Amino acid sequence: VxxxxxxxxxxxxxxxxxxxxxxxxxxxxxxxCPWTNGKVERLNRTLAAEWAYARPWTSNDDRRAALTAWLDHYNLDRTHLGIGGKTPIDRINNGRGQYS
Incomplete structure:
Protein backbone atom coordinates (compact mmCIF):
# COMPACT_ATOMS: atom_id res chain seq x y z
CA VAL A 1 0.00 0.00 0.00
CA CYS A 33 5.20 15.38 -3.88
CA PRO A 34 1.41 15.09 -4.13
CA TRP A 35 1.54 14.29 -7.84
CA THR A 36 2.76 10.83 -6.80
CA ASN A 37 -0.81 10.16 -5.71
CA GLY A 38 -2.18 11.38 -9.05
CA LYS A 39 -3.14 7.95 -10.36
CA VAL A 40 -4.96 7.06 -7.18
CA GLU A 41 -6.73 10.41 -7.09
CA ARG A 42 -7.84 9.87 -10.69
CA LEU A 43 -9.13 6.38 -9.87
CA ASN A 44 -11.03 7.78 -6.88
CA ARG A 45 -12.61 10.45 -9.08
CA THR A 46 -13.57 7.85 -11.69
CA LEU A 47 -15.00 5.54 -9.02
CA ALA A 48 -17.16 8.34 -7.70
CA ALA A 49 -18.39 9.49 -11.12
CA GLU A 50 -18.85 6.16 -12.87
CA TRP A 51 -19.83 3.86 -10.02
CA ALA A 52 -20.62 5.31 -6.60
CA TYR A 53 -22.69 8.33 -7.71
CA ALA A 54 -23.46 7.38 -11.31
CA ARG A 55 -27.04 6.56 -10.41
CA PRO A 56 -29.26 6.47 -7.34
CA TRP A 57 -28.89 3.28 -5.32
CA THR A 58 -31.62 1.80 -3.15
CA SER A 59 -29.08 0.87 -0.47
CA ASN A 60 -25.39 0.79 0.26
CA ASP A 61 -25.56 -3.01 -0.06
CA ASP A 62 -26.82 -2.63 -3.64
CA ARG A 63 -23.99 -0.22 -4.43
CA ARG A 64 -21.43 -2.55 -2.85
CA ALA A 65 -22.79 -5.51 -4.84
CA ALA A 66 -22.27 -3.59 -8.10
CA LEU A 67 -18.62 -2.79 -7.34
CA THR A 68 -17.19 -6.11 -8.56
CA ALA A 69 -18.88 -5.79 -11.95
CA TRP A 70 -17.71 -2.18 -12.27
CA LEU A 71 -14.11 -3.11 -11.39
CA ASP A 72 -14.20 -5.91 -13.97
CA HIS A 73 -15.44 -3.43 -16.58
CA TYR A 74 -12.80 -0.87 -15.56
CA ASN A 75 -9.91 -3.34 -15.70
CA LEU A 76 -11.00 -5.71 -18.47
CA ASP A 77 -13.16 -3.76 -20.92
CA ARG A 78 -12.83 0.01 -20.46
CA THR A 79 -10.05 1.55 -22.55
CA HIS A 80 -7.87 4.19 -20.93
CA LEU A 81 -6.41 7.10 -22.86
CA GLY A 82 -3.47 7.34 -20.46
CA ILE A 83 -2.24 3.92 -21.55
CA GLY A 84 -2.72 4.34 -25.27
CA GLY A 85 -6.33 3.24 -25.51
CA LYS A 86 -5.62 -0.14 -23.94
CA THR A 87 -7.36 -1.77 -21.00
CA PRO A 88 -5.37 -2.22 -17.80
CA ILE A 89 -5.44 -6.00 -18.19
CA ASP A 90 -3.83 -5.66 -21.63
CA ARG A 91 -0.76 -4.21 -19.94
CA ILE A 92 -0.24 -7.30 -17.79
CA ASN A 93 2.12 -9.85 -19.32
CA ASN A 94 0.17 -12.91 -18.15
CA GLY A 95 -2.97 -11.94 -20.10
CA ARG A 96 -6.66 -12.00 -19.35
CA GLY A 97 -6.77 -15.54 -18.01
CA GLN A 98 -4.81 -14.63 -14.90
CA TYR A 99 -7.01 -11.75 -13.67
CA SER A 100 -9.43 -12.28 -10.85
Whole structure:
Protein backbone atom coordinates (compact mmCIF):
# COMPACT_ATOMS: atom_id res chain seq x y z
CA VAL A 1 0.00 0.00 0.00
CA UNK A 2 1.35 3.38 -0.98
CA UNK A 3 -0.15 6.29 0.92
CA UNK A 4 0.50 9.90 1.58
CA UNK A 5 2.09 10.97 4.84
CA UNK A 6 -1.12 11.84 6.65
CA UNK A 7 -1.18 11.32 10.39
CA UNK A 8 -3.81 8.57 10.04
CA UNK A 9 -1.51 6.46 7.85
CA UNK A 10 1.61 7.10 9.87
CA UNK A 11 0.20 6.65 13.37
CA UNK A 12 -3.00 4.60 13.21
CA UNK A 13 -2.61 1.36 15.14
CA UNK A 14 -5.84 0.04 13.59
CA UNK A 15 -4.48 0.61 10.07
CA UNK A 16 -1.13 -0.92 11.02
CA UNK A 17 -2.88 -3.97 12.55
CA UNK A 18 -4.81 -4.61 9.33
CA UNK A 19 -1.84 -4.36 6.99
CA UNK A 20 0.30 -6.46 9.34
CA UNK A 21 -2.41 -9.12 9.59
CA UNK A 22 -2.44 -9.42 5.79
CA UNK A 23 1.32 -9.24 5.28
CA UNK A 24 1.02 -5.96 3.38
CA UNK A 25 4.02 -3.67 3.03
CA UNK A 26 3.34 0.01 3.56
CA UNK A 27 5.22 2.65 1.61
CA UNK A 28 4.84 6.43 1.71
CA UNK A 29 5.07 8.99 -1.06
CA UNK A 30 7.91 11.48 -0.84
CA UNK A 31 6.91 14.48 1.27
CA UNK A 32 5.74 17.50 -0.73
CA CYS A 33 5.20 15.38 -3.88
CA PRO A 34 1.41 15.09 -4.13
CA TRP A 35 1.54 14.29 -7.84
CA THR A 36 2.76 10.83 -6.80
CA ASN A 37 -0.81 10.16 -5.71
CA GLY A 38 -2.18 11.38 -9.05
CA LYS A 39 -3.14 7.95 -10.36
CA VAL A 40 -4.96 7.06 -7.18
CA GLU A 41 -6.73 10.41 -7.09
CA ARG A 42 -7.84 9.87 -10.69
CA LEU A 43 -9.13 6.38 -9.87
CA ASN A 44 -11.03 7.78 -6.88
CA ARG A 45 -12.61 10.45 -9.08
CA THR A 46 -13.57 7.85 -11.69
CA LEU A 47 -15.00 5.54 -9.02
CA ALA A 48 -17.16 8.34 -7.70
CA ALA A 49 -18.39 9.49 -11.12
CA GLU A 50 -18.85 6.16 -12.87
CA TRP A 51 -19.83 3.86 -10.02
CA ALA A 52 -20.62 5.31 -6.60
CA TYR A 53 -22.69 8.33 -7.71
CA ALA A 54 -23.46 7.38 -11.31
CA ARG A 55 -27.04 6.56 -10.41
CA PRO A 56 -29.26 6.47 -7.34
CA TRP A 57 -28.89 3.28 -5.32
CA THR A 58 -31.62 1.80 -3.15
CA SER A 59 -29.08 0.87 -0.47
CA ASN A 60 -25.39 0.79 0.26
CA ASP A 61 -25.56 -3.01 -0.06
CA ASP A 62 -26.82 -2.63 -3.64
CA ARG A 63 -23.99 -0.22 -4.43
CA ARG A 64 -21.43 -2.55 -2.85
CA ALA A 65 -22.79 -5.51 -4.84
CA ALA A 66 -22.27 -3.59 -8.10
CA LEU A 67 -18.62 -2.79 -7.34
CA THR A 68 -17.19 -6.11 -8.56
CA ALA A 69 -18.88 -5.79 -11.95
CA TRP A 70 -17.71 -2.18 -12.27
CA LEU A 71 -14.11 -3.11 -11.39
CA ASP A 72 -14.20 -5.91 -13.97
CA HIS A 73 -15.44 -3.43 -16.58
CA TYR A 74 -12.80 -0.87 -15.56
CA ASN A 75 -9.91 -3.34 -15.70
CA LEU A 76 -11.00 -5.71 -18.47
CA ASP A 77 -13.16 -3.76 -20.92
CA ARG A 78 -12.83 0.01 -20.46
CA THR A 79 -10.05 1.55 -22.55
CA HIS A 80 -7.87 4.19 -20.93
CA LEU A 81 -6.41 7.10 -22.86
CA GLY A 82 -3.47 7.34 -20.46
CA ILE A 83 -2.24 3.92 -21.55
CA GLY A 84 -2.72 4.34 -25.27
CA GLY A 85 -6.33 3.24 -25.51
CA LYS A 86 -5.62 -0.14 -23.94
CA THR A 87 -7.36 -1.77 -21.00
CA PRO A 88 -5.37 -2.22 -17.80
CA ILE A 89 -5.44 -6.00 -18.19
CA ASP A 90 -3.83 -5.66 -21.63
CA ARG A 91 -0.76 -4.21 -19.94
CA ILE A 92 -0.24 -7.30 -17.79
CA ASN A 93 2.12 -9.85 -19.32
CA ASN A 94 0.17 -12.91 -18.15
CA GLY A 95 -2.97 -11.94 -20.10
CA ARG A 96 -6.66 -12.00 -19.35
CA GLY A 97 -6.77 -15.54 -18.01
CA GLN A 98 -4.81 -14.63 -14.90
CA TYR A 99 -7.01 -11.75 -13.67
CA SER A 100 -9.43 -12.28 -10.85
Missing amino acids: ISDNAFAYRHSTAFRDVIDAHGITQKFIRPH
